[in-house]
Every structure is written in structure tokens, then in C-alpha cells.
Amino acid sequence: MNVVTLCLGILALGDASGYEIKKRFDGPLRRIQEPSFGSIYPALNRLTREGLVTCTVQAQDKRPDKKVYSITAEGRAHLKAELQKSLPGPDKVHSDFLVTMLFQEMLSPAFVAAAVDERIAFYRDLMTTLDCPAGQQSAAKDFVCGYGVAVCRAAIDYLEAYRRDLPAPEPAADPAAGQKERGVLVNPQAMEI
Amino acid sequence: MNVVTLCLGILALGDASGYEIKKRFDGPLRRIQEPSFGSIYPALNRLTREGLVTCTVQAQDKRPDKKVYSITAEGRAHLKAELQKSLPGPDKVHSDFLVTMLFQEMLSPAFVAAAVDERIAFYRDLMTTLDCPAGQQSAAKDFVCGYGVAVCRAAIDYLEAYRRDLPAPEPAADPAAGQKERGVLVNPQAMEI
DNA sequence: TCTCGCATGTAACGTGTTACATGATTCC
DNA sequence: GGAATCATGTAACACGTTACATGCGAGA
Known part of the structure; x- marks a missing residue:
């Protein structure tokens, strides 16, 4: 499961910016996966290029601009296909x-x-x-x-x-x-x- | 935990060749870590260069030559220090x-x-x-x-x-x-x- | 003042996998 | 005859992390 698919999955649960996606993995989810900014931002750019998500820049009061990403219909279909391509492989524990x-x-x-x-x-x-x-x-x-x-x-x-x-x-x-x-x-x- | 330390650890449990180290991770241990030949062989060469293990070539009957590695006293000390450097970090599940x-x-x-x-x-x-x-x-x-x-x-x-x-x-x-x-x-x- | 949170991004780097190369023997 | 096991190794590649770059506002 790479960061690109992971970001697409998060966006399937609701719109978010790169920063917000990162924050979601600061909670309990961090045990499963913990992507860094250095992988999230390129992933979102790639997803946008491929038309799987759209991006709208949101100006904020007294905060830097925010790029909010939304999953598209193609993105949703792609995620479905990706997840159902085959049964998930065995977990890696890395302990x-x-x-x-x-x-x-x-x-x-x-x-x-x-x-x-x-x-x-x-x-x-x-x-x-x-x-x-x-x-x-x-x-x-x-x-x-x-x-x-x-x-x-x-x-x-x-x-x-x-x-x-x-x-x-x-x-x-x-x-x-x-x-x-x-x-x-x-x-x-x-x-x- | 990188492959180098892992190989050193296996060699602390007994002499082995690169091929044999790989085989040990085909069993139940594969759930924890599963290094490939492409990482094991360079790791063993590095350990040899650093004097943490020694290598003896063993000629075999009707089988290719085998490079059997043994941990040295420095290797053992290094492994101890490496493992006790700090408490092990949290597990990564990657599921x-x-x-x-x-x-x-x-x-x-x-x-x-x-x-x-x-x-x-x-x-x-x-x-x-x-x-x-x-x-x-x-x-x-x-x-x-x-x-x-x-x-x-x-x-x-x-x-x-x-x-x-x-x-x-x-x-x-x-x-x-x-x-x-x-x-x-x-x-x-x-x-x- | 200085650190923290918000917010995005790039480049270098590390680490490991996959694929390739080679070659004998044994089992089906 | 072809696949699998034994045995070692290298090079290209994928993927992700770390560090750096930038900048404003709020609170200690």
C-alpha cells in the first residue's frame, strides 16, 4: 500500500489538504502507516495530474492558503479497483x-x-x-x-x-x-x- | 532495525552463509522481517570489511562453494551496544x-x-x-x-x-x-x- | 524573543526490492 | 527436458524519510 493510494483513500472519506492528511496519521492510525510531507505532497500532485482528485485553493484568514483536495468519480473508481485487485497480502510487522x-x-x-x-x-x-x-x-x-x-x-x-x-x-x-x-x-x- | 544488524544478530546465534540466513527468514520469522539476497550479501560484505564477522570459504561436494560467516568478539560487542543503545521503538504494522x-x-x-x-x-x-x-x-x-x-x-x-x-x-x-x-x-x- | 502551529514544497539521501547473470545438480 | 535447489553477486529501480527553504501569526 503506497502513499498515493493511501491519500486517495483518505480523500474518499472526505476532502482534505495535505497538511490535514498528515494530521490524520498522527492519531491511532499512525500505527498502520505514517507518511511524511515529503511523500504526501508529491502524491497529491500526482493524483491531481491523473485526474483522480481536484484541487481548490482556499484563502484563509491569518493563515497560509490551503489546497483542499476532493476525490473525483474516476478517483473513487480507481480506488475501488485498486483495493479489490486482489485480496490484501499478509501484514508486515517490522518489530x-x-x-x-x-x-x-x-x-x-x-x-x-x-x-x-x-x-x-x-x-x-x-x-x-x-x-x-x-x-x-x-x-x-x-x-x-x-x-x-x-x-x-x-x-x-x-x-x-x-x-x-x-x-x-x-x-x-x-x-x-x-x-x-x-x-x-x-x-x-x-x-x- | 536494518539488514546489517539483523545479519549480525543471526550470526550471533550461530555461523551461517548468506543463503542460510535468507532461509531462516522463510520460516515464522518472515512475519517480522524478510530480507532479500540483494540486501543480505552486501550486508555481509560490509560486516566483513568492518571486522565484525569473519568469512571462510567452504568447498562442498556437488554443490557450489559456500561462504560461512562467523561473528567476532568485536561483532558481538557491537551488536550488544547496538541493541541496548535505546529501548526498541514502537512496532510498525504496515497492514x-x-x-x-x-x-x-x-x-x-x-x-x-x-x-x-x-x-x-x-x-x-x-x-x-x-x-x-x-x-x-x-x-x-x-x-x-x-x-x-x-x-x-x-x-x-x-x-x-x-x-x-x-x-x-x-x-x-x-x-x-x-x-x-x-x-x-x-x-x-x-x-x- | 523565540518557539510552536499552520501550510506547501523540493532535493538529497538511505535502504531495500526486483531483475539479471552464472552454473552445477537433483528431482519429477 | 524442465523446474527447483543450492550458491553468490551486481545494477537499476522504487519508495520513502530527512533536511532544507519559506513565511505569517499566536502565545510563552
Whole structure:
């Protein structure tokens, strides 16, 4: 799934500017895909060239001009065809966490424990983000969010069970576990290489 | 996590040739990462240049020569440092399935049902692949496989519950659901665009 | 003042895939 | 006879990210 198709899909759900498309992927959707401006703007220009979307410049008060894109009938047809071309291929997970855990035998137990703690905290946080929109959203978004919640819960349960079996509870590593995203507040050098 | 670090990690688990490294990612690990020859061979050459691995050419009977790589002490130290540099960042899911489902409102119900069926079959198959190695493997691999199984099970449960609520059971779409990976046996054009 | 948010865009760069090139052996 | 497996490697290509360029307004 490339950025061009993704932008076309977002525009099928409603008009938006490049900046707004980017913002949509700052929410829970960022877990699935997180395109940058450097790929979104060229994608929108290409879609416009191909007649799949139209662009209207909107002057704004005390804000820069905005280029609002709308999907055309051809764009809608193209998206349908693109999505139904074949059944979606298998997901790619691309997990640095799992790779790290695969090599955990050569890492310090404190680091492994901190990584697991951080991951539990991360998924707990993600689950609350995903869980709030119940019913009021579109059925499609509910499905995708629900899928995320189900997978999160399973991951948390599994990680918590594993955490209990871990040798050292290591209270010194806990500050790292509370961090959002990928903070580097805890110096890994400090915890026994 | 780039291919270079990944190769170094595999070599930390035991000597291997480029071809053998590739084969390791044909198994269940392929869900996490699936590097190609075009990235593995240059990676091994770079690791050799940097002194992180050594290479010995092994002549074989009735088979082409094999270049077996071994990790050096510096390589091991480098890998440790690389993995413990910072806590692993959040996973990237990259799911064409979820994107497709996000736009399901504009797709034919038959296609959506077929996609869900295929995904259930896929995860069932994956779970059996992941589930078999219990205990005999390394603890690290057990953890990673167990994680995969837990997530698979949650996904299957969620998808099956969703499938039951789906309007049309559509028996014509079932052949697609039985396919492995991403077969194109069923012509999507045939099922009402 | 200085940073942040809004808003668009380009160019360089990194990284990985696909396709090609080569060649013996084994299985159907 | 043809495909598949073993085995390594390179070059072209696709795709996306990062950094840079620009500029105004609002709030700390």
C-alpha cells in the first residue's frame, strides 16, 4: 500500500489538504502507516495530474492558503479497483522489540525487563487511545480500532505474564517503562553492559 | 532495525552463509522481517570489511562453494551496544488488510467477507506453524513465538466474531479463503464491483 | 524573543526490492 | 527436458524519510 493510494483513500472519506492528511496519521492510525510531507505532497500532485482528485485553493484568514483536495468519480473508481485487485497480502510487522527479544540472551536482564515494561506501558496507553471511540464513528473505523484493541490486550496479557517470570524486577529500570514512545531519558550505559 | 544488524544478530546465534540466513527468514520469522539476497550479501560484505564477522570459504561436494560467516568478539560487542543503545521503538504494522477494511464501505460485501475469511485462514495456519516448537527451542525464540501465537489467537477471535455479524455469508467467496498467502485464484472482477 | 502551529514544497539521501547473470545438480 | 535447489553477486529501480527553504501569526 503506497502513499498515493493511501491519500486517495483518505480523500474518499472526505476532502482534505495535505497538511490535514498528515494530521490524520498522527492519531491511532499512525500505527498502520505514517507518511511524511515529503511523500504526501508529491502524491497529491500526482493524483491531481491523473485526474483522480481536484484541487481548490482556499484563502484563509491569518493563515497560509490551503489546497483542499476532493476525490473525483474516476478517483473513487480507481480506488475501488485498486483495493479489490486482489485480496490484501499478509501484514508486515517490522518489530524492533521482537528482534531485540530474540537476541535477549546477550543483553542485560535489566535492559530486557525495562524493554518489556516500556512495551506494556506503551500498549496500555495505545489501548485507551483506541478504545474511546465506540459506536459514534463509522463502522469501518470501529472495526479497525477494535482489531487494534484486541491485539493490544493480547500483547499486554502475554507480556505481563512473561514479566512476572523475569528474574530481576529491577526497580531502577522503572522510570524508562513510564516513558511515552521512545524517550531516551534513561541512559542504557548506566545499567550494566 | 536494518539488514546489517539483523545479519549480525543471526550470526550471533550461530555461523551461517548468506543463503542460510535468507532461509531462516522463510520460516515464522518472515512475519517480522524478510530480507532479500540483494540486501543480505552486501550486508555481509560490509560486516566483513568492518571486522565484525569473519568469512571462510567452504568447498562442498556437488554443490557450489559456500561462504560461512562467523561473528567476532568485536561483532558481538557491537551488536550488544547496538541493541541496548535505546529501548526498541514502537512496532510498525504496515497492514494492507486493515487499510482495506478501513475503506470497506466502498467495497463489495463479498470481497470484504472473502478478505476476512482469507485472513482467518491465514492466521490459523500461522498459529500452527508458530505453536509447534514448545520448550525445545531457546527461551528467546519461545518468547517470540509465544507472542506471535497470542496475537494470532486474539486476531482470529476478533475476526471470527466480526465474520458472524457480516451480512452475506457468500459461499462463492470461500475458495479464496482457503488460499495460502496471496493467491489470485479467485478473480475479484467476478464478484460484483 | 523565540518557539510552536499552520501550510506547501523540493532535493538529497538511505535502504531495500526486483531483475539479471552464472552454473552445477537433483528431482519429477 | 524442465523446474527447483543450492550458491553468490551486481545494477537499476522504487519508495520513502530527512533536511532544507519559506513565511505569517499566536502565545510563552
